[in-house]
Amino acid sequence: xxxRPFGEPRNCSPSNAVTEVSEQEPAVRIDLSFEPAGKQVxxxxxxxxxxxxxxxxxxxxxxxxxxxxxxxxxxxxLDGSVxxxxxxxxxxxxxxxxxxxxxxxxxxxxxxxxxxxxxLTTRPKASTVGVGRQVILRPSVVxxxxxxxxxxxxxxxxxxxxVLDELxxxxxRVDPAVxxxxxxxxxxxxxxxxxxxADDRLIGIEPGDTTDRSFGVAIDLGTTTxxxxxxxxxxxxxxxxxxxLNKQQPFGADVISRISATMLDPLALERLRDLAxxxxxxxxxxxxxxxxxxxxxxxxVAIAGNATMAQIALGIDPEPLGVAPFIPVxxxxxxxxxxxxxxxxHPQARAFLFPSLGAYVGGDIIAGAxxxxxxxxxxxxxxxxxxTNCEIILADGEQLVATAAPAGPAFEAASIACGMRAAxxxxxxxxxxxxxxxxxxxxxxxPVGICGSGLVDAVAELARVGLxxxxxxxxxxxxxxxxxxxxxxxxxxxETGRAFLLAxxxxxxxxxxxxxxxxxxxxxxxxxxxxxxxxxxxxGVVEADVQQVLLAGSFGTYLSARNAIRIGLVPKIPALRxxxxxxxxxxxAKMALLSGPERHGxxxxxxxxxxxxxxxxxxxxxxxxxxxxxxxx
Amino acid sequence: MTPDDVxxxxxxxxxxxxxxxxxxLTNRGLELGMTPEEILFEALIPSLEEVGAxxxxxxxxxxxxxxxxxxxxxxxxxxxxxLAQTGVETVGTYVMGTxxxxxxxxxxxxxxxxxxxxxxxxxxxxxxxxxxKFIAAIEEHKPDIVGMSAFLTTxxxxxxxxxxxxxxxxxxxxxxxxVGGAPVTQEYADAVGAxxxxxxxxxxxxxxxxxxxxxxxx
Numbered sequence: 001x002x003x004r005p006f007g008e009p010r011n012c013s014p015s016n017a018v019t020e021v022s023e024q025e026p027a028v029r030i031d032l033s034f035e036p037a038g039k040q041v042x043x044x045x046x047x048x049x050x051x052x053x054x055x056x057x058x059x060x061x062x063x064x065x066x067x068x069x070x071x072x073x074x075x076x077x078l079d080g081s082v083x084x085x086x087x088x089x090x091x092x093x094x095x096x097x098x099x100x101x102x103x104x105x106x107x108x109x110x111x112x113x114x115x116x117x118x119x120l121t122t123r124p125k126a127s128t129v130g131v132g133r134q135v136i137l138r139p140s141v142v143x144x145x146x147x148x149x150x151x152x153x154x155x156x157x158x159x160x161x162x163v164l165d166e167l168x169x170x171x172x173r174v175d176p177a178v179x180x181x182x183x184x185x186x187x188x189x190x191x192x193x194x195x196x197x198a199d200d201r202l203i204g205i206e207p208g209d210t211t212d213r214s215f216g217v218a219i220d221l222g223t224t225t226x227x228x229x230x231x232x233x234x235x236x237x238x239x240x241x242x243x244x245l246n247k248q249q250p251f252g253a254d255v256i257s258r259i260s261a262t263m264l265d266p267l268a269l270e271r272l273r274d275l276a277x278x279x280x281x282x283x284x285x286x287x288x289x290x291x292x293x294x295x296x297x298x299x300x301v302a303i304a305g306n307a308t309m310a311q312i313a314l315g316i317d318p319e320p321l322g323v324a325p326f327i328p329v330x331x332x333x334x335x336x337x338x339x340x341x342x343x344x345x346h347p348q349a350r351a352f353l354f355p356s357l358g359a360y361v362g363g364d365i366i367a368g369a370x371x372x373x374x375x376x377x378x379x380x381x382x383x384x385x386x387x388t389n390c391e392i393i394l395a396d397g398e399q400l401v402a403t404a405a406p407a408g409p410a411f412e413a414a415s416i417a418c419g420m421r422a423a424x425x426x427x428x429x430x431x432x433x434x435x436x437x438x439x440x441x442x443x444x445x446x447p448v449g450i451c452g453s454g455l456v457d458a459v460a461e462l463a464r465v466g467l468x469x470x471x472x473x474x475x476x477x478x479x480x481x482x483x484x485x486x487x488x489x490x491x492x493x494x495e496t497g498r499a500f501l502l503a504x505x506x507x508x509x510x511x512x513x514x515x516x517x518x519x520x521x522x523x524x525x526x527x528x529x530x531x532x533x534x535x536x537x538x539x540g541v542v543e544a545d546v547q548q549v550l551l552a553g554s555f556g557t558y559l560s561a562r563n564a565i566r567i568g569l570v571p572k573i574p575a576l577r578x579x580x581x582x583x584x585x586x587x588x589a590k591m592a593l594l595s596g597p598e599r600h601g602x603x604x605x606x607x608x609x610x611x612x613x614x615x616x617x618x619x620x621x622x623x624x625x626x627x628x629x630x631x632x633x
Numbered sequence: 634m635t636p637d638d639v640x641x642x643x644x645x646x647x648x649x650x651x652x653x654x655x656x657x658l659t660n661r662g663l664e665l666g667m668t669p670e671e672i673l674f675e676a677l678i679p680s681l682e683e684v685g686a687x688x689x690x691x692x693x694x695x696x697x698x699x700x701x702x703x704x705x706x707x708x709x710x711x712x713x714x715x716l717a718q719t720g721v722e723t724v725g726t727y728v729m730g731t732x733x734x735x736x737x738x739x740x741x742x743x744x745x746x747x748x749x750x751x752x753x754x755x756x757x758x759x760x761x762x763x764x765x766k767f768i769a770a771i772e773e774h775k776p777d778i779v780g781m782s783a784f785l786t787t788x789x790x791x792x793x794x795x796x797x798x799x800x801x802x803x804x805x806x807x808x809x810x811x812v813g814g815a816p817v818t819q820e821y822a823d824a825v826g827a828x829x830x831x832x833x834x835x836x837x838x839x840x841x842x843x844x845x846x847x848x849x850x851x
Contacts, residue, residue, distance in 0.1 A: 260786035322787030323734030324761055471649075472696065497691045519694035526696075615736035615760070624739065625703045628696040 031112040035078065049075060049082070049115060050104035051597065053136075060104050060117055060136070073104040080113035133373055133591065139233040140352075140596045141198045141299040142170060143211040148191040159186055163195060163205065173201045175348050181205070196299055196346075199596070203299065203348035215239070215291075215298045217284050217345065218589035220364065221276065221305030221313065222246060223255055223388075224412075225554075227586050228283035230291050233300065236594050240287035247275040248312075253414065254388045255308040259322035262312075269317060276313045277342020284343055298345035301338045302592040302599070304354045304585040306362030313341050314353075324615075326359035331606055352592055352599060355606045360404035365391045367588025368552050369609070370602050372581055374400060380545050382532055383581075384570065385552040386411050386452075386559075390528045393609065394535040400609040401538050405531035410524035411452040411555055416517045417496065420449030427454035427502060427511060428558055432461040435486030437502055447503040447511050453558035458513050459521050460563035462500060463630050467491065470630050472522045474498045474515055525569045526627035531614060532571065533623065538612055543571040550581040557582055568631040636667050643676035643708075648683060650700030652707050659708040669715040672708070681705055681750040685835030698834060699739065702746040709749055723754040725777040725845050728770045730758030732791035737784035740814065743834045744780065751838045764791075764798035771804050777848070778809040778841055781827075786816045793825040809844045813837060 032052050033040040043052045050073055053060050061072040071091045077100035084097050085106045092101045104117075146166045149155065157165070159182050160174065182205055186193060189207030196204035196214075214233040220226065227243040251261045251272060262269040280303075288295050303310070307328045311318045314336070320327045332355040338345050341353075354363030365385060369375070374383055378397035385391045390407040393400060413419025420426050425448035429440035439454075441447045450458065462468040466483045469475055480488035490501040497515050504510035536542060549570045551559055561578035564570045570578055592599040614620050639662040646654040655677075662672050684701045687693035727748050731741050738760050745755050756774050758766055767779060779799070783789045792812050799805050811829040812822050822830035829844050831837035 256785050256787055260789075263787060263790065319787070322785065324736045324788075471700070516691075516694060519696050522696050615738075621739055621742060622703065625696075625699045628700065 030109060032109055033114045035114065035116045037117065043109070045110050046108055048105055049102070049107040049109055049113070052109060053104065053115075053117065071103065074101060074118060075104045075107070076100045076116040076118075077102060077107075078114040078116050080111050082107045082109065082113065133371060133587075135236070135591050135595050135598060137233070137236045138595045138597060139214070139216065139300065139593060140350075140599065141196065141214060141216065141233055143214050144170070144195045144197065145209040145211050146191075146193055146195055148186075148193075150191050159183055162186075162191075163193075163202070167195055167197065167202065170197045171195075171200055171202045175201060175203050177348055178202055178205060196348075198299060198348075198350055203350075204346060210297075213293075213297050215293050216300035216302065216593035217287065217298055217343070218586060218593050219280055219283070219301065219303045219305075220367075220583060220586035220589060221280065221303050221309045222364070222585070223258070223306065223309060224249070224253065226279050226283060227583065228280065228287050229586060229590055230284075230287035230293060230298070231590055231593050233593065238590070239293070240291040242283045242286045242290070244279060244283060246309075247279045248272050251275075253409070253412075255306060255318075256322055258312065259308060259318045262317065263319055263322070269312065269315065272312050273315045274342070276309065280313075281342050281344055284345060295344055296346045299349045300593055301341075301343055301345065301349060301351040302354070302589040303341065303351055304364045304367035304589040304592075306364050307356040307359050308362070310353050310356065310363055321359040328356050328359050331355050331357065332603055354588065354592070354602055357402060357606050357609055358404075358611050360389055361391050361393075361402045361609075361611060364585040365393070365402070366602050366605055367586075367592070368581070368584035369393055369400075369588075369605055370598065371584040371587035371591060372550050372552070375601075375605060375608060379547040380541060381548045381550060382535075382546050382571065383550045383552060384528065384532065384556070385584075386528065386555045387553060388412065390531065392528070392531045392535060394532065394539055396539060396541070399539065400605075401535050401612055402609050403531050403535055403612045403614055405527040405614060407524040407527045408520070410455070410520040413450060413452050413455060415520045416450065416455060417499075417514045418449045418502075418511045419455070419517075420451055422451040422453070422554070422558065425449060426451040427458075429560065430454055430457035430461055430502065432465050432484075432487060434484075437487070437490070439503060448509075450502065450511055450513070451558075452555050453560065455513070455517070455521055456567060456569065457560055457563050458500070458502060459518055459630075460560075460566040462513070462518075464566065467500065468518060468630070470632055472518050472628070472630060474500070474518075521567075522628050522630075525567055526624050529568050529570075529627045530620065530624045533627070534614060534617060534620070535612060536571075544573065546571045546573050547577060549573065549578040550584075551578065552581045552584045554583060556580045566631070568627070572631065634661065634665070636662065636665055636671075639665065639667065640672075640676040643672065644680040644683075647677055647680035647701055647704050647708075650697065650702075650704045652700075652704040655704040656707045656711070659711050663711075663715075669712045669719065670721055673712055673716070677705055677708055678750050678752070681747060685747065685838065688833065688835045695743075695833075698743055698747075702743050702834075705750060706742075706746050709746070724752040724842070725754070726756070726774055727753045727778045727780060727841065728756045728758065728767070728774055728776040729780040729782070730762035730767060730770075731760040731782045731784075732788050732795065733761055733763040734791060735783050735785055735788035735814075736760045737782070737814070740784065740834070741780075741782040744782075744813065744837045747834045747838045748841065751842065753841070764795045767795055768798060768802045768804065771799065771802075771808065776808070777845055778811060778829075780811045780813065780837075780841075783812070783814040783817065789814070789816060789821065792817075792822075792827065796826050807848070809841075809848060811837065811841065811844070 028045045030045050185205050194206045194210040216231045216233050218229045226246050229238045230240040232239050251258050308318050316329050333353040335350045338349040338351040341351050354367045356362040374395045380396045383393040390405045393402045409415045424443040425445040426442045427439050427447050427450040431438045480491050492506045499512040499514040502511045557580045561575040643658045749755050810827045812827040819830050829840045831840045
């Protein structure tokens, strides 16, 4: 059984210990049914009712983050029993306790229960993020409005003690910076203030009641593109999104070129680090401006980036990531101040960086796996993030295995004669009829090039009609005229070799697919299919067993499932089971902002995924060569 | 099936990379009493030379070379021990390895097969070879040529480190050093002090023969 986070570790709660026991004895499971939602869940004994509900997408009100203090998470146990806790006696009258009312966050379920969940009295607390994942709001940052009595000769408690006495449940540590402004803030606000607590740390005191203003930034720190989403932590909704190209681009398109830049020039690391910081800070600025949010109202940052991006952002020498045996400096990064990664928000805001499994299965993939619930599904699922480096995870509810496959730049169309990024004028979809080529062009512009999804379509269609044989070779003119007379005239001999004309004229401005382009695609798809085939073998299952394929990343969004299957890029399963998952790295970062338990889940994930090194396998090269061909129909 | 049929089919099947057929035909040829040399020099090598020629014409691409190479290598596994027994003359001895810090070997293996097909005695050191491994192999095998492969810009600097170490060990004189790999260029090869560079497997074989001829001609 996989270790699974049912809640963040708490000092006083027994749930920790009980969860450990249940992991040793996975057989001890109980059923919880929730009214009026009518949902039933099966969980290990010892889990709190709150965690079990939240984990299954049932919203229970809460503002304290499950510490038993806000007293909002009231539920009624209809069948079964839960012992009365110390905090329950403060929250309920004896009559209510007898009727089964408890605080869900401290109610450990040790037997099957039927539970009534009162309707939410406040705003919705669940947010749909990731691949249909419902995340219950339990952000690491909690705001608490405090109205305190003023000091007097008979009450000479220090300013800090006065604040902490109101926060006994949530904080144990105090940022020194808080003390600096504390005396003035308290007095100017007449001891009516809002405390900002991040995890177990008091990070700020603000005058008045600011509990409805709390924001975080989720950043997908990609090698090519960086996306930031400003999240309202009180509602769980995104309020602004922005994306720009990573300013490190001039140093090369992929992580290897960025790493080699640092090896050649001792000053390059600092420069790359600053560029990463500038990229992120610019995005934070534009999202805050768009949403009318002050930067000091942003208290939390979650960053999902590959291992190289994360190390460079922290100013750590990435060289060992670029040479075998490819060793990251650490798997889990310590939480740093946002200012240490160049992000100007609340000065005491922390930045959480997703942990990496290895040099080539980085935090972006862990975030993606979190967002797509790879550890929470009994189905046999394959997660594929297509890019220059392709990361693959296979999970079956029992085990998770991952690998990285070097696909090269074909899917980004960089090595393709008429290749271009998915921008206006790019052919993004292709289908062939008897006599014609039907194109879908981004923004309905005149076609000027072809992007990755169009490339896959074109090759799959050409193979379908037979103009490409299964080895990936264009057939000769005679054969072409025989099998596709209406299309044969588009097969032309250019200076660079044989090509299929997709649009325009061959002698100028035409968009074509050359024989070399087809070969480039074959290389990329063979690297990927070799990767997942070896993972399937590792787990002892076959292609047809796969119940779902999740295509992550922007490329996956536009890819035709049918054609991906046709060229053998993904397993041969019904096309409906091949699902575009979108920007799952960004979704994972959002989840980490909205929920502390989910954030801990990311760390648990790296413990439960085992990495399979492809270059170690003696059969890799042989299998790779076999995978170059297109599957026979 | 006559020996001539076997040779013709071997040539054709190697060209299209039909590995099972190539292996089967090789065994069939041996059963018919053909010599390993005959099979190698009259079918496999000409076929692989045609693969190389088609590649240079832009008619074949790396996937096809890999597929043909894989078919050829299955036959070579059968023929190699037999050739060793008969003491067939080799064109030259070639020590080949992927540099330290790099695990890529598809391209290197392809060059090896092409070299072997061209009659070289190839000693493959595998991947992640530190300078000491190259030096030990040079001392042991006294090769004509040492080839180094690197696939990453992060591992290319090992060429220079290897060449320096070979010089320091006093083994550089009379030794031909060739470098290659996806990111490597002629300029880079010149800068690190290599004697030869080739952008692809077919050219690598041609370049190796040229360099060897120059060396022996003097």
